Amino acid sequence: MLVGNLDCASVSIFVTKLEINICFIYNRLSISFVNxxxxxxxxxxxCLLACRFMVDFWREIGLMGCLWPETFLTKE
Incomplete structure (x- = not known):
């Protein structure tokens, strides 16, 4: 039986290849999404580690008092 210029066997092989390609693309996309x-x-x-390091560093060199003085007020 002919479908246009293709017979049914060719159409089914084409559809199977298309499904395999779609599955392959989907799997690659899902792997990329996981990555x-x-x-x-x-x-x-x-970023969180860098922020924590910077806050610790600023506290060590005394810049935190310059940035947020009300937080680091000392009672004399």
Missing amino acids: MQHFFIFLLQF
Whole structure:
């Protein structure tokens, strides 16, 4: 049986290849999405660690009192 210039066997092979390609693309996208999730989690952790380091560093050199003096008022 012909469908246009293609027979049914060719159409089914084409559809199967198309489904395999769609599944492959979907799997690659989901792997990329998981990698992006890990990347953003790493980026968030890195930013939090950097902020914590900077706050500790500022506290050590006394800049926190300049930035937020009401927090670091000392009673004399």
